[in-house]
Amino acid sequence: MDTDYKYEPKNGLTRWLDSRLPLMRFTSEHVLQFPTPKNLNYFWTFGFILTMCLVTQIITGIILAMHYAPSTLLAFDSVEHIMRNVNYGWLIRYIHSNGASMFFLAVFIHMFRGLYYGSYKEPREVIWILGCIIYLLMIVTAFMGYVLPWGQMSFWGATVIINLVGTLPLIGESLTQMLLGGFAVDNPTLNRFFSLHYLLPFIIFGVVLLHIWALHVPGNNNPVGLSVQGKQDTVAFHPYYTVKDFFAYTVFLLLFCYFIFYNPNALGHADNYIEADAMVTPAHIVPEWYLLPFYAILRAVPDKLAGVLLMFGAIAVLFFLPWLDTAKVRSGRYRPVFRYFYVLFVIDCLILGYLGAQVPEGIYLFLSRVTTIYYFAFFLLVLPILGRIEKMKPMPIGISNSELSRDMVAAE
Amino acid sequence: MLKLIKIKSLILIFSVFFVLSNEAYCAGGETYDLIKPGFSFEGPTGTYDRAQLRRGYQVYREVCASCHSMKQLAFRNLSQKGGPEYTEDDAKLFASEYTVIDGFDDYGDSVERTRILSDRFPNPYDSKEAAKASNNGAYPPDLSLITKARSGGYNYIYSLLQGYGKEIPEGIEISDTLSYNPWFPGNGIAMYQPLYEESVEYEDGTFASIEQMSADVTAFLAWSAEPEMEERKRLGFIVMSFLIIFALLMFFTTTRLWKDVH
Structure with a gap:
């Protein structure tokens, strides 16, 4: 950017180094002063x-x-x-x-x-x-x-x-x-x-x-x-x-x-x-807790291969996220409908994690199917469609003006 | 500040979630609540009761050790800090009650010598097969880590030891080689009732009820699974105290630094 x-190298030594290995320049421009x-x-x-x-x-x-x-x-x-x-x-x-x-x-x-x-x-x-x-x-x-x-x-x-x-x-x-x-x-x-x-x-x-x-x-x-x-x-x-x-x-x-x-x-x-x-x-x-959501997705499907593909698909879909979300507005703050779907998605992931530790029978199996469907629907349906039809909230004109505008939004 | 609260609540939600998901595995198959007598080593400052660990070792030595190994323990552990803290001489004496085959002499014959501090606890059986053969095909598990290796931890061990001699509820079939124990998954356990009133005669004169022996040996097993516990909590207190003070200082530094940024 x-x-x-x-x-600016300050003395002879740093000037000498800067023209050979600009380490100080790099640190200064990309860490300290970035x-x-x-x-x-x-x-x-x-x-x-x-x-x-x-x-x-x-x-x-x-x-x-x-x-x-x-x-x-x-x-x-x-x-x-x-x-x-x-x-x-x-x-x-x-x-x-x-x-x-x-x-x-x-x-x-x-x-x-x-x-x-x-x-x-x-x-x-x-x-x-x-x-x-x-x-x-x-x-x-x-x-x-x-x-x-x-x-x-x-x-x-x-x-x-x-x-x-x-x-x-x-x-x-x-x-x-x-x-x-x-x-x-x-x-x-x-x-x-x-x-x-x-x-x-x-x-x-x-x-x-x-x-x-x-x-x-x-x-x-x-x-x-x-x-x-x-x-x-x-x-x-x-x-x-x-x-x-x-x-x-x-x-x-x-x-x-x-x-x-x-x-x-x-x-x-x-x-x-x-x-x-x-x-x-x-x-x-059972796997470690951080893999439980994926484990739940795997076991939500009666077919072994389909389960495995869905489990890998749950991670693969993340790679396409930049093109699945069609909204031009970046921040969820100005997307009133997206916010609800987003919160639901976070809860969905937590429930998937909980279900991953349960025996997939009865209500647990049913719930894991519902949550798996929503997991994929969020990426494959909600994000592509919502971006086209959602009415965004008014946005500030710049970062420095954002405080003022946010108050305006809240007052609405 | 509001943002900070948001983050904290998020962290809280996540940690509650861990605990919940963890509890969930522990619940597997148990229908009876565990007996929780409240041990001295519980809580953030709890320590082992030395006298209890020593009684517990006596119960292990005189009862459990006839079938169960504790291969991770060496006799020197008995005298180390944070454990039963026997004197080194006492620990040596315990070790000398057992022998070990240690290498060969110049004629190629194996050499048997008495155990020393650096030797491990002896294994009651020469092989897993021998252990199974003596126990109706069931393998008596090694007890070194048993309180960490069972869901429910030490309370499960404590409950299990007292779960004998109970009436078998209707509808439950227990085969002849197994004993009924409500706390054991499946209710049929291959271990016969190990403890009876006054199975041991305590050196410190404590009356050896089943409850007392169960608590004592459980404490001993909890120590053997986590011999570092006292040191861990002690160090934890120092680290947490430092971090809390340091976090406060960092908080004030951050607020001061950002005061003029609008």
Whole structure:
């Protein structure tokens, strides 16, 4: 984005460096002085929070890998070794396991924010798509990570999910063989999952850099959804947003630390403290909470292949969102009818999550079908049609005038 | 400020949602409410009762250990901080009651020696098959992590231990090799009633009722599943206190900084 601010090297050394590796220029223009809309609310702090989540997972993960043994004979005991014998091993492992949950919590808020304020709309389509790729990679990484402790839910979760992959036409069989490395979930599976679980976060890191790069071309969207018109609409990223983001991150850490220190196993499943046993199937096989909505969609369909396609479709549809939503107005604030459908969609996702943990019978099955239909209807019917017929609320003329105009809207 | 409240309420909604979805799995198949006696280690500041852990170890050693292993525990754990906190000499004495096969001598014969602090608790059976053969085909689970490995946690273990000797309700069939226990999923458990009044004679003179022994051994198992708990809560208090103060400072900094931006 065009900025009035240009970096000027102050002394000989920085001038010398600037003409060879403009690192200081880059930091100054893209971090410190980066012009950011001044009206961002706290939902915009989750980008920073998510970056911190990724860094936390990578650092704790590297340390865990120093003590973990990726073998079916040793994995479970090596995790207990970390919990009992490694200095502060329990802390590192609880940060990592709860960190995955916090990462997903933050990414859900981040995505719902993007959805409400139209952050995927022209010219930010690529930012959104890169975000979807990150989300997909996160799901794969989390799934593989959950297999590593080699508990009952690790083993049976992996068995169920890899079976599902096998139902896919054409690629199913060879993909299953590549994931398993044998005929069933066993040592080769665990080994490759460990290897990939270590690799994928760095790929996520790379895509995050692209995500931020793409963000820095048009700059941030904002609650009113209007483009920045000039200097009066922005503040420098530092200190304004560094401080605000860090405050939000501290509050986020309070919730994170509550789980780590006072309820570290609340988000996990008891069965994962039983060592994997191929001869004993748990009564209910359920994934981690952050995958439950997709699990509910999968089980809402009587046909296995159709269920799998719908489950993948639930993520695939996100990639097309920029073109499915036909409304030119970005922010949900000025879309009175969209707001209702949006709130309903958030509730729908929460109910799907709840249903994912229930046995799909009777009322639960019926509800999961209704909520699955609404999930897809929101993207495939509501957004394309609503954008054409909805009567928008009057909008402010610019970011700096938005306060005044919002009062006007409220008074109506 | 309003925006802040919005975020907080959102976080609250999400966390309530986690807990709900989590409770949902715990509910699987249980029809009886768990007995919750209220243990000393509950709550954000709860700690283990040393005397109770020691009584619990005695119950494990004299009753449970004949069938159940605790392979994650070493004798040195008995003297570490945050546990039963026996003296090192006492822990050594406990260890020396058991032997272990440790390598070979110069003639290729296996060497048996008494256990030392660094050795794990002994396994009552040589193999899983042997364990099954002695128990009507059921495998007595390892108890190291049992309170974390069952939904309902320590309250489930406590309830289960007291669930014997009850009248079998009509309509429930329990096979001859199983015992009726209302808290066990499916109600038929392969473990026979393990505790009877005065199954052990407590060293500290406490009367060994079934309730007392159940509570004591449950506390011991809760410790063995989470030996880091006391340290975790202690550290948690420091971290949370710091974060609350730091969050306040960051809040004031943010408000001050943004005061002049309109």
